[in-house]
Amino acid sequence: MAEKKSLFKEFSKGIIIENPVLRLVLGTCPTLATTTSVQSALGMGLAASIVLVCSNIVISALRKVIPAKVRIPAYIVVIASFVTIVQMLVKAFTPELDEQLGVYLPLIVVNCIILGRAEAFAGKNPVLASAVDGLGMGVGFTTALFLMSTVREILGAGSFYGISIPVLSNNPMLIFILPPGGFFVFGLLMATVNKIAESRGKPRAELRGCEACPMAASCTLHNAPQPEPEQKSEEATA
Amino acid sequence: MEMTKGLLMILMTAILTQNFVLSKFLGICPFLGVSKKLNTAVGMSAAVIFVMALATAVTYPINLLLVSKNLAYLQTIVFILVIAALVQLVEIILKKYIPALYSALGIYLPLITTNCAVLGVVILNVDNGYNFAQSMFNSVGAGLGFMLAMVMFAGVRERMESCEIPKFMRGLPITLVAASLVSVSFLGFTGIVEHIFG
Numbered sequence: 299m300a301e302k303k304s305l306f307k308e309f310s311k312g313i314i315i316e317n318p319v320l321r322l323v324l325g326t327c328p329t330l331a332t333t334t335s336v337q338s339a340l341g342m343g344l345a346a347s348i349v350l351v352c353s354n355i356v357i358s359a360l361r362k363v364i365p366a367k368v369r370i371p372a373y374i375v376v377i378a379s380f381v382t383i384v385q386m387l388v389k390a391f392t393p394e395l396d397e398q399l400g401v402y403l404p405l406i407v408v409n410c411i412i413l414g415r416a417e418a419f420a421g422k423n424p425v426l427a428s429a430v431d432g433l434g435m436g437v438g439f440t441t442a443l444f445l446m447s448t449v450r451e452i453l454g455a456g457s458f459y460g461i462s463i464p465v466l467s468n469n470p471m472l473i474f475i476l477p478p479g480g481f482f483v484f485g486l487l488m489a490t491v492n493k494i495a496e497s498r499g500k501p502r503a504e505l506r507g508c509e510a511c512p513m514a515a516s517c518t519l520h521n522a523p524q525p526e527p528e529q530k531s532e533e534a535t536a
Numbered sequence: 537m538e539m540t541k542g543l544l545m546i547l548m549t550a551i552l553t554q555n556f557v558l559s560k561f562l563g564i565c566p567f568l569g570v571s572k573k574l575n576t577a578v579g580m581s582a583a584v585i586f587v588m589a590l591a592t593a594v595t596y597p598i599n600l601l602l603v604s605k606n607l608a609y610l611q612t613i614v615f616i617l618v619i620a621a622l623v624q625l626v627e628i629i630l631k632k633y634i635p636a637l638y639s640a641l642g643i644y645l646p647l648i649t650t651n652c653a654v655l656g657v658v659i660l661n662v663d664n665g666y667n668f669a670q671s672m673f674n675s676v677g678a679g680l681g682f683m684l685a686m687v688m689f690a691g692v693r694e695r696m697e698s699c700e701i702p703k704f705m706r707g708l709p710i711t712l713v714a715a716s717l718v719s720v721s722f723l724g725f726t727g728i729v730e731h732i733f734g
Contacts, residue, residue, distance in 0.1 A: 323708065326568070327652050331561035371620060378613040386609065401659050404612045408652045410565065477559045478719040485705075485712030493704050502707060 305430050312434030318411045319442035320491045321503050325411040328402050329443060330480040336459045338398040339447035340440065345388060345403065347436025349380045350412050354420040354432035356380075361421050373416045374407070381406045411439060449483050450474045543673045545733045546666075550677025552725040556653055557685040558718060563653030567686060568711060570647075577690040578683070583644035585679030588657050590626065591619050592675040595658050596668050615658050623649045653682060689718055 318324045325346075332342040356376050357364075364372045385403055388396045396403065406412065415435055420428040452458055454474030456467030473479045492502040554560060557567045563584070570580045595615055602608055627645045630638040648654060657678045661671040692714050701710050 326564040327561050330564060371617070374616055374620060375613065378616050382609060382612050385612065401656055401663065404659050405562075405652045405656055407612055407616050408655055473720075476723065477561065478716045478723065480561065481712050481716035481719055485709045485716065488712060489704050489709035492707075492709065 305427065308427055308430045309434040309437075312431065312436075312438040313441060314438070315500075316435075317438040317442060318414075318435050319439060320488065321495075323488075323503055324414060325409050325439060326484075327405070328409060329446060330477075330484060331402050332399060333443055333447035333450055333480065333483075334475045335398070335451050335455070336444065336447045338395065339443040341388075341392070341395040342399055342402065343436070343440025343443045345384050345399070346406050346409060346412070346439055347433070348384055349377065349406050350415060350436045350439075351429055351432040352380045353377045353412060354415060354428040355425055357416045357420040358423060358425045358428035364421075369421060370413075370417075373413060373421075377412055377416070378407050411435060446480075446483055446487060449487075450479060454479055539669075541733055543669060545729055546670055547673045547677040547680075548729045548732070550674050551681040551684060552722065553727075553729055555681045555685055555722050556656070556678045557682055558715075558722045560656070562656040563651055563682055566647065566651065566653075567682075567689065568708075568715070570644075571686050571690045571693055574687065574690045574694070577686040579640060580644045580647070581679070581683030581686045583641040583648060584651070584653060584682050585676065586641065587619075587623060587626070587645070587648050588654055588675045588679045589672065591622060591654055591658055592661060592671050594618060594622055596661075596671055599662055611659070611662065616655055619654055619658070620649045653678070685718070685722075689715065692718060 312318065316322060319326070319329050328342055328346070333339045353373075353376050357373055360372075360376075381404060384406070385396075388399070388403060415432060419431045423431070448458065452463065452466060453471050454476075456463055456470035471479075474483065488503060495502060550556070556562045557564065566580055566584075571577045595618055598614060598618060599611065602610060602614065623645055627638075627642060630642055630645075657675050661674055664670075664674075666674060693711065696710065696714060705713070
């Protein structure tokens with residue numbers, strides 16, 4: 299029973315408490331780029347989740363085989379293989395989604411969420427826990443993309459999942475599906491999430507691109523003294 | 537003449553209308569993370585331009601080889617590994633032979649390995665079917681565009697330091713809204729490249 303409970307905890311932490319986009323501020327590039335419509339956002343979330351779960355499983359299974367010194371290149375090879383598989387599947391079965399996602403589909407390789415989870419969790423934990431962790435993070439990522447894209451598509455195109463909404467579709471505010479709208483909606487979403495987090499006594503989400511970056515340990519820029527106090531997540535310090 | 541015009545058009549498009557950061561959302565992490573001070577912003581961008589140009593020069597022949605052997609589906613894996621190895625190699629060579637350049641760019645190099653802008657420009661060159669010269673101009677343009685966005689945004693953020701910002705917007709939210717306004721200004725360049733060269 300205790301094990302079941304902790305597995306559920308691994309799953310649920312990725313959705314709310316440690317939501318990769320809204321709390322850890324990772325994977326900002328696809329969050330901004332693919333949320334112009336709900337359809338492409340869900341496609342992106344699903345593709346990234348599949349890669350995340352599969353690479354977490356394989357990396358966790360190989361964690362005793364991979365030497366610590368070359369683990370980053372090894373992780374990248376595993377992740378890139380799964381991205382290639384997903385890329386082929388998407389090209390074959392949903393070519394219109396492939397067109398919408400374009401260059402962002404192969405760029406899942408360098409999505410910091412996936413390499414970050416490999417480094418912080420899958421490289422140290424058993425297979426089942428890693429799979430559940432990947433699934434939770436994937437659902438969290440997809441949820442964040444869904445929220446962003448709902449706002450942007452309804453305001454910017456006057457539709458939801460391609461179905462036009464009567465009054466709004468007469469004069470949609472095009473700016474919301476243009477690049478500036480992405481930054482703007484993401485900014486307001488972060489403000490909202492921070493407000494909720496603060497009211498519950500949790501720290502605000504800050505940009506911690508550096509700590510999450512798998513290269514942080516070897517990076518002199520990160521190790522140099524920084525003007526702001528650093529907030530590290532539990533995984534980053536572990 | 538016609539060719540130079542085409543190349544200049546690719547360069548200007550990559551810098552202004554299709555700016556990597558502000559309209560394609562590639563390289564957002566360094567854009568938000570390293571743009572707090574002007575000198576780090578410049579150093580980071582210089583390293584990005586350097587690595588982008590080098591990565592394009594190296595991956596172009598590799599891609600030709602892959603295509604000729606019917607291995608085009610391996611592009612993603614091969615490119616990311618080549619870029620990662622290349623960055624490591626450049627770091628070692630710079631450290632050993634050109635310490636002056638290393639001290640200026642070296643600290644930014646490890647950050648660039650997993651930067652989506654570098655892999656992004658390489659993949660876009662292939663997707664667009666650019667030849668070698670076009671690829672190089674596109675990469676350098678993308679790097680210069682990254683630098684332009686970084687430097688402009690560093691200026692905006694330095695101003696913001698001394699502003700009274702509502703409590704709930706402090707930190708990341710106001711940075712993103714500021715980025716949105718900088719991005720609006722780049723929308724103004726729409727069509728300008730076609731007008732100049734077209």
